[in-house]
Amino acid sequence: MTDRSGFDAFVRARGPALARTAYLLTGDHHLAEDLVQAALVQAAKHWERIETSPEAYVRRTMYHQNISWWRRRKLSETPLESYDAPVPAADPTVRLTLEQALRRLTPRQRTVLVLRYFEDLTEVQTAAELGISSGAVKSMSRDALRRLRALAPELADLVGADA
Amino acid sequence: MSTDLREELTALAETQTFSPDPSAWDRGRRARRTSRVVRGAAAIAVVALVVGVGAIATGPDRQAPQPADVPGGALPSRIPPTEHDFLTDLAIGSASVAYVDQDATPVLVDAATGKAHRTLLPDFPTQQAFRVAGKSARRSWLALSPDGRRLAYPTVTVDEREPGQKTFITSWYRIVDLTTGESDLVEPPPGTGTPLAVSWTADGRIAVDVYGRPTSRTTRTNPPPTVGWTVDPATSDAGTSPFTGIVAPGGGVSAVIPDSADIVDAVQFETATGTDPVSELPADRYPEGAVVQPIGWVEHDVLVASIDPPQSDVVEHPRLVLIASPERPGSDVDYREFLPRLPPALSMSIAVDLVPDLTGDPDQQLTRDFAQEQPMGDSSGMVARVIMSGLLILLVGVAFIRMMVKRA
Numbered sequence: 001m002t003d004r005s006g007f008d009a010f011v012r013a014r015g016p017a018l019a020r021t022a023y024l025l026t027g028d029h030h031l032a033e034d035l036v037q038a039a040l041v042q043a044a045k046h047w048e049r050i051e052t053s054p055e056a057y058v059r060r061t062m063y064h065q066n067i068s069w070w071r072r073r074k075l076s077e078t079p080l081e082s083y084d085a086p087v088p089a090a091d092p093t094v095r096l097t098l099e100q101a102l103r104r105l106t107p108r109q110r111t112v113l114v115l116r117y118f119e120d121l122t123e124v125q126t127a128a129e130l131g132i133s134s135g136a137v138k139s140m141s142r143d144a145l146r147r148l149r150a151l152a153p154e155l156a157d158l159v160g161a162d163a
Numbered sequence: 164m165s166t167d168l169r170e171e172l173t174a175l176a177e178t179q180t181f182s183p184d185p186s187a188w189d190r191g192r193r194a195r196r197t198s199r200v201v202r203g204a205a206a207i208a209v210v211a212l213v214v215g216v217g218a219i220a221t222g223p224d225r226q227a228p229q230p231a232d233v234p235g236g237a238l239p240s241r242i243p244p245t246e247h248d249f250l251t252d253l254a255i256g257s258a259s260v261a262y263v264d265q266d267a268t269p270v271l272v273d274a275a276t277g278k279a280h281r282t283l284l285p286d287f288p289t290q291q292a293f294r295v296a297g298k299s300a301r302r303s304w305l306a307l308s309p310d311g312r313r314l315a316y317p318t319v320t321v322d323e324r325e326p327g328q329k330t331f332i333t334s335w336y337r338i339v340d341l342t343t344g345e346s347d348l349v350e351p352p353p354g355t356g357t358p359l360a361v362s363w364t365a366d367g368r369i370a371v372d373v374y375g376r377p378t379s380r381t382t383r384t385n386p387p388p389t390v391g392w393t394v395d396p397a398t399s400d401a402g403t404s405p406f407t408g409i410v411a412p413g414g415g416v417s418a419v420i421p422d423s424a425d426i427v428d429a430v431q432f433e434t435a436t437g438t439d440p441v442s443e444l445p446a447d448r449y450p451e452g453a454v455v456q457p458i459g460w461v462e463h464d465v466l467v468a469s470i471d472p473p474q475s476d477v478v479e480h481p482r483l484v485l486i487a488s489p490e491r492p493g494s495d496v497d498y499r500e501f502l503p504r505l506p507p508a509l510s511m512s513i514a515v516d517l518v519p520d521l522t523g524d525p526d527q528q529l530t531r532d533f534a535q536e537q538p539m540g541d542s543s544g545m546v547a548r549v550i551m552s553g554l555l556i557l558l559v560g561v562a563f564i565r566m567m568v569k570r571a
Contacts, residue, residue, distance in 0.1 A: 004188050016181040023179035024172060037184050044191020045198075046446035061450050068451070068473075098171050118172040157167070 007044055010054050015040075018058060024114045025066045027103035035062055035069070060129060063115075067107045101152040109144035116141055198428060236274025236311060237531035238517050242506055243279050245270055250280035254344030257311035259517050262508040263304070267293040270506075271341075274311050274517060277533025285346055286337055288319035293509050295321055295329050303360035303420060303510050306369070309459065311514030314339040315369045315396070317351070317358050331357035336369060338396045352392040352401035359389060360420045362459070362512075365412035368393040372407045372420060386422075406433050411460045416488050418457035418466050428452040430468060430486055440489035444470070445498055454481075459515035464488045465496055467518070469511050480504040483513070485521075496521050501529045 015036065022032035022039075039061040043054055050057045102110055115126040116137075123141075127134045149156055238259045245264075250271065260272035264281070267290035272279045288304055296302040306315045317333040324330055333356060339346040349369070351358075358371040375390035391404035404410065406417035419431040419439075428449070429441035444453060454471040461467055466488060471481035483502035501518075505511065518529055 007188050008183075011183050011187070015183050019179045019181035020176035024176050029179060032179055033182075036181070037187055040184070040187040041191040041194065042446075042450055044188045045195045046450075047191070049443075049446055052447060057447055060447070064450065099175055102175075114172070117168050118176065120169070 007047055007054075011040060014055050014058075018055070018062070021059065021114060021118065022062055022066075024102070024118055025062060025107070025111060027099070027110070031069075035066055038065055063111050063130060066111065097152045097154060098148075101148050101155065104151055105144055105147060109140055109147065112137055112140040113144045236514070236517055237277075238502060238513060238529065239272060239277040240502070240530040240532045241504055241534065242272060242502075243277065243534065245279045245281045248280075250282040252344055253282070253284075253339055253341055253346075255280075255341055257341055257514065258307055258314075259311055259514050261305050261307040261314060261512045262506070263293070263302075263510040265507050265509065266290065267509060269305055269316075271314075274514065277531065284314070284316070284337070284339060286318035286335070287316060289321065291321050292319045292331065295331070303362075303456070304358070305510045305512055306361040306363055307512040307514050308363045308367070309365060309514060309516045311517060312341050313363075313396075314341065315349075315361055315363065317361060317371075318348075319357050333357040336361070336371075336394070336396075338369075347396070349394060349396050350399040350401075352394060352403075355392060360408070362409050364393055364410055365460070368395055370404060370410060389422075391417075405435065408433065409457045409459055409466070411466075411488065412463045415463075418460075418468070418488075420457060421455065424454050424471075426452040426473060427455055430455050430457065430466065432489055442466075442486050442489050456511065458483070458511060458513055461485065461515050461518040462521060465521065467513060467515055469505065469508075470500075481507075485518075496523070499525065 018036050018039070019032060022035040023029060026032045026035055036058075039058045042061050042065075043050065043058050046057075047054075102113075105113070111130065112126060115121045115129060116123070121129065123134045123137045126137045130137070236257050236259055242260060242262075255271065255273050255275075257274040258271040259274040259277075260270075260279075262270050264270050267288070269282045269284050269287055270279050271282050293302055304316050304319065307313075308315070315336060315338050318335045318337055320332050322330050322332050333351060335348040336351060337346050338349055352371065352373070355371070355373040358373050360372045362370045364370050370391060370393050372389050372391055374387040377387035379385065389407045391407040391410075392401055393404050394401045406414075408417045408419040410417045415435045417433045419433055421427065421431070427444075428446070429443040432440050432442070434440065444455070449470070449472050451473050453473070456469040456471075458467045458469055464487060466486045468484055468486055469481050470484050480503060482500050482505055485496045485499045485501060487497050519527070521527065
């Protein structure tokens with residue numbers, strides 16, 4: 001697959017799945033679209049040189065790009081003093097609460113959660129994708145779940161008591 | 164818990180729609196074309212390079228590098244924190260790595276012990292000189308010879324002739340012999356000023372990049388052209404070089420030292436035929452590119468370079484890599500990282516002869532783990548190896564038995 005038709009076929013086949021992951025990574029529909037497009041542009045740029053599968057390349061680019069974007073815009077994000085405040089329980093549904101709580105995790109924590117619990121990767125596979133140690137994955141995952149419980153106590157059943 | 168969370172995440176993700184952007188391919192290819200202009204020139208130059216390749220292939224071989232496990236030295240698998248005391252007796256035999264730390268202090272890594280020593284070098288450029296040089300190329304000032312036994316550096320000082328107008332002054336080059344601890348002064352090439360970079364050639368001369376005669380009005384963004392000189396450290400005889408940068412053994416190709424610490428996605432070369440080919444960095448490892456500093460050649464077609472990707476949560480430190488030169492006539496390596504987690508450095512140099520002969524095996528050991536070896540003597544090291552071998556055999560045996568049980 002070294003031509004446009006191969007790229008288009010890949011985008012048609014895997015685009016929706018990539019977009020779903022992007023949404024969980026960013027917590028924002030528009031940002032998710034931008035993230036997928038940016039990763040696809042990168043893939044098109046290096047299409048002939050992608051030695052692993054194109055999907056693995058695009059996913060890895062998304063993980064790294066999302067963290068990179070967050071670093072650039074973090075100065076304008078939510079002030080830290082309110083960071084750990086519980087999510088207002090305005091909406092009673094679990095899904096909306098989870099959505100709001102996920103947005104308040106750091107990109108690293110969110111990325112680890114997505115890879116572990118959405119992509120079903122093991123700790124070792126997650127570590128390899130992000131280029132960090134398994135121990136770091138484990139502690140980030142634990143911290144992320146703990147923060148989810150702190151942000152949204154009503155999610156305790158969903159995320160476990162002490163996982 | 165994880166099943167519930169997975170289900171909720173899946174349901175949440177399903178709210179995202181996807182509309183393919185038909186311009187993604189065109190945008191990617193346009194970006195590729197834009198960033199690959201030099202590549203087009205390189206492709207055209209390949210035919211011309213054949214002549215240069217032939218010259219390199221038939222050129223005299225340089226001194227065979229030492230294997231990583233022979234007495235006499237090796238590159239460390241990790242550069243350790245510096246020892247507490249400054250090294251004042253420079254007769255350490257040989258160094259594997261020489262770098263300038265962020266305080267502008269030169270550091271030598273002993274090739275025999277792997278220990279890193281902050282060092283007092285006579286007339287070494289001051290912290291102020293490095294600060295004035297900023298992030299320009301004009302700070303690759305510490306060069307370790309291929310065999311690790313000699314150091315070369317310019318005796319740069321800073322003069323402020325008028326308020327706010329700082330000027331570099333380089334009256335001499337210093338050559339330090341690490342086998343005796345003695346040092347000599349060498350005259351700079353005639354009519355040249357402070358070098359942009361200093362390195363060693365395979366035949367034992369010092370190679371320096373300096374600004375040449377300006378061809379137009381010079382400004383900060385339009386500096387004079389860079390020219391290369393080589394100097395015999397024994398006689399101070401100097402001659403101009405057809406190349407700038409780090410010249411490969413045989414002289415057919417040179418790795419260009421970038422003008423500044425900018426992020427790039429390819430290593431730039433010059434060849435005897437006047438072409439400027441590039442070797443691209445692996446895009447899947449460095450999707451955003453990296454700062455590249457050529458350091459030396461381990462073979463006539465394999466370059467050692469320092470790669471410093473943009474800092475992120477998943478990339479922590481610069482690292483040393485082997486990169487094939489563009490013509491790559493049967494090179495034993497295409498791209499390989501071999502010394503990760505380099506300390507932050509203003510200038511980095513290694514004894515390239517301490518990289519073993521490359522076999523093409525991606526698992527070939529190129530460095531030595533001194534931290535594992537130092538606490539133990541030879542005999543205890545042997546015992547440890549025997550124990551490790553025994554454990555390995557045990558594990559293989561257990562795995563084999565489990566496999567047979569499963570089959571049964």
